[in-house]
Amino acid sequence: MSREHTGSRWVVRVLLAACSVAFVLPFVWLVSTSLKPIEQTISLPLTLIPREYLADVGGRNVEVTLDFQVAKPGAVVRYRSGADAGKLGFATAAQLAHGLDAALVHPVDAGDWHVTEKQASGQAAGQPAWDILARDRVSSRVHFRWDNYPKALAALGGDAEADRHRVGFWTFLGNSLVVAVLGVVGTVLSNAIVAYGFARLRWRGRDAFFALTLATMMVPFPVLMVPLYGVFKAMGLIGTLLPLWLPTWFGSAFNIFLMRQFFRTIPEELSEAARIDGCSEWRIFWRIIVPLSTPVLVVSALFHFIFAWNDFLGPLLYLTRKDTYTLALALESYQSQNGGVQWHYLMAASAVTILPVILLFLLAQKTFIRGIATTGSKN
């Protein structure tokens, strides 16, 4: 019996470890790519650790890129005549044997690396220095390119010089925060008030109205999409952030349900005692129910913040001008304009978009998980 248990415990451990690797690896890949120089994102075999390569090129020890391996043996030569006179070039052994008019600089083995001096962007354009070296003459060390991050964030807003009315990362961040924070305040306030009406008051039609409220949760958003767009267009709000947070101030079925469940667990005697003391319902709500309900209010706030921060379809529908874009929409628009080339910048910008929700989650982990567990199982 106990042997069977130790055996199965090991199976569980191995499975858990394997699954963790599978779940974490995409994050590692994201961060790894975001800290690489561009050429290391598109080189094979794949590497996980960003590196920096150094070699003596043109008489100086400089940072280089590993371009490719030379297939055939030969030599680096300096041409003596022709159009390239005075320049360096690569000649195969056969070309040298045929009497190429060039001075031998140094011989090259098959498999040696063609390296090029890495030039900082914006440096005067000229022929970068290059050479073909044995792999052991190129030294390497781990090097995280943190400066990809400011560059990626700058790129997110568009070309700095070309666009005079440039909007940047901080505008997008601000927009995302406006939508998320105003949405959170609206969600918590409006749903708490409404849920009190459903949970703690007795009135004719209440249960039917609540059933109707629950039924609306089943309506797919695409059904509402076209008329909602029409409503906001008629109100002149297309192209502003308002359609993204204004509706939260008028309740939502899910949050009403969530809060109602919680409010009902608060003992009725508390309200009764307060009523006998002559408290109004509003006072009971504000002074008794709200202070006792912080856990559920925090859960609603967290859920909504994450929803608003992550939302893509809403901003895509309603936002028309770049200076109103949220971070999520700006990220998508950057990608669709630049294509999948600058993976290191794209991953850095994605990491920045992810970071706030991850931090928020880590800070409020317990509340979060308890909230999800209760919403999913009590139906």
Next chain:
Amino acid sequence: MTRTEKKQLRAGLAFTSLWVVGLAAFTAYPVVASLYYSFCDYSILKSPVWCGLENYQQLVHDGLFWKSLRNTLFYAGLSVPLGTAMALGLAMLLNCETRGRSLYRLLFFMPSIVPVVASAMLWLWIFNGEYGLMNGFLNPILGLFGLHGPAWLADPSWSKPALVIMSLWGTGNAMVIYLAGLQNVPHELYEAAEIDGASAWQRFRHVTLPTIAPVVAFNAIMALIGAMQLFAQAYIMSEAANGNGNASDGNPERSTLLYSIYLFSTAFQDIRMGYASAMAYILFLITAALTWMAARLSRSRTEDAL
């Protein structure tokens, strides 16, 4: 109605008044308007013109409509069962007494809160045919058989499986719910079963499954409704992986033209809002039917199991 009843009704309506307005403006009106538009020729620029069943008749003969429906059902049919199985499997692993349980739970859950745009970018990169992590893993293994990893999102037969794989990464939410369900199973039941000589499989089949079946059924239905409406991932990834054309084309070869994407492009790019509303109502009916069917199915299953 007595005076107290009136007073109570007034108080109830006062507290729920915000929601009365919200429900009317942001749900009820759109639901009704959408139904009306679905019988109209309507672009947002001009007022709707009644055209009867024309939109629905056109839809029946619209190849793209059927294609988008098939694509969506294919995606949902793969992602919901796989996602449910995976979430349940992870929850059961976490339900075992092991060290570092809360850390594992954290790791499995985290992907599910990542903004969809960012995770689409990340998986776009992972599924890159040449330099992506996925083929970086697969190629050495497939190479033994002389094979090569597919181009995933750029390959019409692999683009939907790629979306499914990405969706599995985000199953943490369901996992947390199932874990809570498993922890509610009384310990005495397992002990009693063990004393009776039940094997691990029998314990799962006759103790665990019946207790959490309602939770699993409910969440699978929600996942199905969600999968039927999948939009952002496919919208972002299909355009980006194939470079050319429009985000709403469902590249490559319309293999990722999902229902919501076709609906969105019909409404907001072709500005055929009546036609799009007809599509929306068909989705509404499908969703309602699936919900009803699954709810019935799960109820009878649960009763059988108990």
